[in-house]
Structures are given as structure tokens and as C-alpha cells.
Amino acid sequence: MKFGLFYELQLPRPLDKDQWNDDDELRIVQETLEQAEFADKLGFDYVFLVEHHFLEEYCHCSAPEVMLAAMSQRTKSIRLGHGIVQMPPLQNHPVRVAERIATLDLVSNGRVEFGTGEGATPTELGGFNTRQADKKEAWEEATRECLRMMTSVPYPGYQGVHFSMPERNIVPKPLQKPHPPVWVAASRRETVMIAGRLGMGALGFGFETPEEAEERVSRYYELVRGCRQPIGAAMNPALVTVGNMMCADTDDEAIARGISGAQFFGFALGWTHGPVKHGRDNVYREFRNRFDTAATAQAQEQATAAEPEDESARTLYRAGRRGLFIGAPAYIRENLRRYEEAHMDAVLFFLQCGDRKHEHIMESLETFAKQVMPEFKERHHLQQRWREQQLDGVKFPINSSI
Amino acid sequence: MARPSDIEDPVFRAALEEAERLIDEGDYTKASRRCAETYLLLLDRRPDLIPPPGVGFGFGFGFGGPGGGSGGSSGGAAGLAAGFGPGRAMRRGFWPNFGGIKVLFDEDRKPSLSYEKDRFSLTEALTYFEFMVEQVVNAQREPP
Numbered sequence: 001m002k003f004g005l006f007y008e009l010q011l012p013r014p015l016d017k018d019q020w021n022d023d024d025e026l027r028i029v030q031e032t033l034e035q036a037e038f039a040d041k042l043g044f045d046y047v048f049l050v051e052h053h054f055l056e057e058y059c060h061c062s063a064p065e066v067m068l069a070a071m072s073q074r075t076k077s078i079r080l081g082h083g084i085v086q087m088p089p090l091q092n093h094p095v096r097v098a099e100r101i102a103t104l105d106l107v108s109n110g111r112v113e114f115g116t117g118e119g120a121t122p123t124e125l126g127g128f129n130t131r132q133a134d135k136k137e138a139w140e141e142a143t144r145e146c147l148r149m150m151t152s153v154p155y156p157g158y159q160g161v162h163f164s165m166p167e168r169n170i171v172p173k174p175l176q177k178p179h180p181p182v183w184v185a186a187s188r189r190e191t192v193m194i195a196g197r198l199g200m201g202a203l204g205f206g207f208e209t210p211e212e213a214e215e216r217v218s219r220y221y222e223l224v225r226g227c228r229q230p231i232g233a234a235m236n237p238a239l240v241t242v243g244n245m246m247c248a249d250t251d252d253e254a255i256a257r258g259i260s261g262a263q264f265f266g267f268a269l270g271w272t273h274g275p276v277k278h279g280r281d282n283v284y285r286e287f288r289n290r291f292d293t294a295a296t297a298q299a300q301e302q303a304t305a306a307e308p309e310d311e312s313a314r315t316l317y318r319a320g321r322r323g324l325f326i327g328a329p330a331y332i333r334e335n336l337r338r339y340e341e342a343h344m345d346a347v348l349f350f351l352q353c354g355d356r357k358h359e360h361i362m363e364s365l366e367t368f369a370k371q372v373m374p375e376f377k378e379r380h381h382l383q384q385r386w387r388e389q390q391l392d393g394v395k396f397p398i399n400s401s402i
Numbered sequence: 403m404a405r406p407s408d409i410e411d412p413v414f415r416a417a418l419e420e421a422e423r424l425i426d427e428g429d430y431t432k433a434s435r436r437c438a439e440t441y442l443l444l445l446d447r448r449p450d451l452i453p454p455p456g457v458g459f460g461f462g463f464g465f466g467g468p469g470g471g472s473g474g475s476s477g478g479a480a481g482l483a484a485g486f487g488p489g490r491a492m493r494r495g496f497w498p499n500f501g502g503i504k505v506l507f508d509e510d511r512k513p514s515l516s517y518e519k520d521r522f523s524l525t526e527a528l529t530y531f532e533f534m535v536e537q538v539v540n541a542q543r544e545p546p
Contacts, residue, residue, distance in 0.1 A: 133501030137523035161521075190498060190532040194525050219405070310453075310496045 001336065001376040001383060002346035002402065003368075004046025005039055006083060006242055007032055009061035010353045012264060012284030025060060031358045033070055035351070038362060040075035042369035043377070045401075047071060048083030048115065048203070048348055053091075054123050056276075057283040058268040065100045072108035079401055080108050083203055083348070084117035084185045087146070088138035089163040090128040091119055097142075098149035098170050105174035112176065113401065115203055116143045117185035121272050138162040140231075143182075147232035150179040178233035181400050183240075188311050192216050192239070196223030199230030199396060201238035203348075206311060207318035208241050210338035217343045221390040234399035237391055238345045245325035245349035246360070247332055247368040257360045258326045263291060264354030266320020284355070325349060329371040336376060343386060345402045404539035414440060414538045421531050430527035431520070437530035438503045438515050444537060445513050450546040451537070452511050453496055495537055498529050 011028050013020055036047045049064035061067065068080045085097055105112040118135040119125055125132055141160050149155045154169035174180055183201040186192045193216075195202035202220065204213070217239060224237045244265060246258025267287045308314045324335035325347075339347055351361045387402065406422060409415040417440040424433035445452050497505045504516040 131501070133518045136500050136502070136526050136529070137521075140523050140525045188498065188529075189536065190529045193532045194528045197528060198525075312499075 001340045001344065001380060002045040003373055003376070004044055004048055004079075004081070004240075004346060004348040005036070005352075005365075006048045006050075006348040006350050007061060007067075007352055008050050008052070008059040008265075008350070009067075010058060010261075010265065010268070011060050012057050012268075012287075012355055013282045015282075015285050015288060018280075018282060028060065028352075029067070031361075032067065032352060033074060035358070035361055035365065036071045036078065037074045039365055039369075040078040042365055043373065044078055044365075044369065046079045046081050046113065046346065046348065047075075048081035048113070050083055051086050052119075052124060053086075054127050054278065055121070055268075055272045056279070056281065058272050065104060068104055068112075069107055072104065072111065077111075079111045079113050080104065081113035081183075082115040083113075084115035084183070086119040086124075087116050087142040088118060088125075088128070088130045088135050089142050090130045090138075092142075094142045094146040094163060095149065095165065095168075095170055098146045099172070101146075101180060102150060102170075102172045102174040105176055105180055106172060110175040110180075112174065112180040113183060114180040115183040115185065116200075123272060123276055123278075134162065143184075144231050147179055147182065150174055151233045176399060178397065178399070181236040181238070182232050182234075183236060183238070187315055189216060192220055193223055196220040196237075197227055199224060199227045199232070199235030199237065201236040201240065201400070201402075204239065204241040206241075206315045207243060207323065209324075210335070210342045210344075213239070213241060213339060213344050214342035224391070225394055227394075227396065230396050234397040235394065236400045237387070237394075237398065238400055238402045239343070240346045240348060241339065241344055242348045242350065243325040244319070244323050244353065245332070245351055245364065245368070246356070247325075247327070247329060247364045247372065248360075249328060249367070251327045251331055254327045254331075254364075255322060257364075258356065259322055260291075261354030261356040262322065262326060262350075263287070263320045265350060266316055266318075267291075268354075269319055270316050329367060332368065333372050333375075336372065340376060340379070340383070343383065345383065345387070404536045406535055408539045409535070410542055411538070414444070417443070418531065418535055418538065421527075421534070425524070425527050425531060428524075430524050431522045433527040434503060434522040434530050435517075437527070437534045438497075438505075440534050441497060441505065441537070442513055442515060444534075444541060448541050448546060449511075451541060452507070452513065455507075455511065495533060495540075498533050500526070500529070502526055503530070 009028055009032060011024060049067055050059060050061050051064050052059035053062050064082055072080055086092055101112060101114050118139045141162050145158050149170040150173060154167055157165055157167040181201060183203045184195050185205055186195055186202040187205040192202040220239060244262040246254045248254035248257055264287050268283050271283050308317050325332050351364060406418050417436060421433045421436040502519055502522055504518060506514050506516050
């Protein structure tokens, strides 16, 4: 099993002020770069960055290509992932995406993972005038054409529904051939299956349990084997899940350091889907007010006695809980073994979230890397062998870092 | 994980085999519509699968966001030790809400379809198809 970090660049507003301090965004950016550099030295395999826009406090990572480029110059081996690029052309023109991915691949010596997705929330989509009803179709069209741009000389042009352009040669081309491994954000089970049908890796953002992961794996690989037309020139058969992580010497210490960040993560994610007041909400203050009130905590506990049945709602529910990776090394190890048995290829961790402290994140990285990670890396060749068996008979090229 | 061949009911099986055939032929719009009609048929036969009143689709569900009152799905202080649920295999799912086809409910919770656009893509059709196969198979596994 491989491991990576996943970043939103969360930045809660101060409790006692309506706006951030002047150096708050500088601090979170610099701390993130430092964490990525340290993770690279410790042997983590991936760092993935989201792309979101206008989602104050929840995500200040609106230009991940810049962050990843900076990371590429401070790291040696860790792979640099977009998790994801928002592909609808009103958010990012496919030509600009192809150019940026290729350039990042060149400056990083071929370490790019190309995650794709649609964007979400009325705040985000509405900011670019992308209609909710169009976003999936726009993702498909833009992703397919963007990958063609990376391999075609010249790109013959395109007359589509969501964008059109004349013949041009898009340069530069990526270092990885035919293009970097390509992924799709898969918050729902259906999207994991679509990933299989299109030969894409699935970035599982649904906080799947090991049992759910296991259910999906066999069907996913069945669909990969049956894939007739990959979305790109190479397939990336791979299944990844995410989880909120804080590793410390004891469970109590990990919870004390990590639970508030996880709860804010879930709370703020829910907040982004509501009618926000742009530039005027203080999400963190609202979070603290609600969570610090005993009566509210009790009401919340009653309200969350059972997991929601709806998959999207369940994602929110799980995003804000302790989950399976906030604990001592033994707790995390035990849960990771369940994912390993389910044949997940990699797990990506949210570490930087809410009001967590940079020094705790750094300690967590080190504790995990020294006390948990080695045994999984040693066994990864078994997963690779199993995966090769699953891919036996696949007739398309494969470019995958798994 | 559900597959079309797992569907026992001949009506549902035929409907979703047709949807799959339409996808293979590139008629994603017809396939999407066929899946939506099949969902209504499922809800007609299995009203226990209709979402309860007040339960929305997607991320807005019960969460303490700006419009969420004092609710919150992320657990309070007392929920610190909680991990995840059991991750059971069979769950009731709600129609994928990305806007192309909406499932509306009247005051009596009778569902109807609202088509928000005329053309659907491969991935939209596949999303609806995968959702429906899973729902029908789950429904036959979990009687009302």
C-alpha cells in the first residue's frame, strides 16, 4: 500500500476578528510547503492538492498548480497530484490545463498525477457560471480533449458543446508518455465504476470503509478489463481512498490534537453547500459556538446516532468524525491492514485541517512514517502482483504510479 | 457489487439491459431516461425506498451549515471515540443529484421526474445506470 497527503489549505478565521491576520495565508502556504518537503524525506508517495474557489476557510487552495510547482523544487521523489483540476471549461479552459499539466510534469521530472473533476457547490460553480446540470458532461468533454491535446501533434481542433477551438499544436508536451496517470474524483460509488469503464484511477473521496472498498474493488477491475475506449491514451487502474489522520503516541493524545480539525473539516464542508455570505461569514466562530455548547453537543450526538443512508450525506458525516486514522500507531495500523486486505492501492490523509498545529502535523508525519508505514511498503509488492493478475488481458497501454 | 445479471425481476432486468444496450449504442439520452423511468417504477413498487420528507439529496442533508439550524452531522464532543459505521453492503441510495434529471415528490410523497435538459453524456448515463443496478439489486436483497 502507498501513502500520500491531501491538502485543502484550510484556514479558519480568528475567533476574535472578522477577517484573517495579514500573514495568515502566508503562514499556511509556507507550512504546507514545509510539510510536503518533510513528507518527501520520510518516504510518503504522494501529495495531492485540491482545487476549490471561493470556499473561505474550508479551502484556500485555488491555484494548486503553483503550490505543486513550488513543491517540485523542494522535493525529490514524492509524486505531485492534482486532486483535482476542475475540468469544466468555464472553470479552466482545456488548453490551459494541458499546458499547465505538461509544464508541471517537466519541472518536476515526470512526477505529476493528473486528477480531474467537476467542482461542486453553488458558490463555486455559480462563480464561473457553470450550470450544475452541465458539469458532468462538461467534465467528460474537457477531460477527453485535454488528454488528446497532450498527445496529438497537432491537436486537430474541436467543435464541442462546452468549448470549441481550431487546430493548434499545444506545447509543451508532458514528460510522462503518453500523459501522466489520470484520475477522477469519485465521491460516489457510481463514479468509481465510471472510472473503471474509462480506464481511470478513482480518487475515492467518500471516506469509504474497508468493507465498502472491498465491495467495489472486484467490480472496478472487472470494468477495467472490459474497458473498450479509455478516456485517454493510457489507463491508470488504481483505487485510492482518503481519511482524516493524526498520529500520536497514544489514542488520547491523537484525539486531543486531531479531533477538532476533523470536526471543523466536516462542518466547513457542509457550510460550503449553504447560502454563504461571501467575505462576511466566520465559519470557525460558528463552529466553535455550536461545538462548545454542551446542549448542542448532546443534540448533535442524538442527531448522529446512525449514519445517513444517502452516500453524499454520509461523506459529510464521516468527514467530521474521528474515523479510522486518528489514533496511536496501533489503531491506525490495524485499520490500514483492513484496507490493505481490501486491495486498496493507496490511502491519502487529510492532516492539515481546521485549527491543527503545524508542529503536531510534523510530529504526526514522523511518527506515522517510522512506526506504521514501513510494513505496508514492504508488502506493497504483493499488492502489485495481485493487481497485475487483475489486469491480465488488458490491451491498452497503462501509465500508473501504483 | 451489483451487476445487471444479478437482477431477478424480469421487468427491471429488461429495463436495465435496454439501458445498457442504449449506452453501448451511444444513445446516452435515451439510456438516462430509461434509468430514471426505472427508478420511478422501483419507488412505485417499493414505497419504503422513498426518502422521508425533509430529507434532501446530496450534501445538504442534515448538516449544520448556514441553513442547517443547530444540527450537525460531524458529531459533538461526546462522539470523539466514534469511528465509522459498519459499512454495511446494502444501503438505500438517493437519485444522483447532479441536476440533469430531478426526482420530485409531491405532498403525498408521490415521485415524478423533471428533465432539466435534453441531452445527456456517456458519464451521466453510466452514473444513472450504475445507480439503478445497485438499487434494484439491493431492493431484492432487502425486502420491505
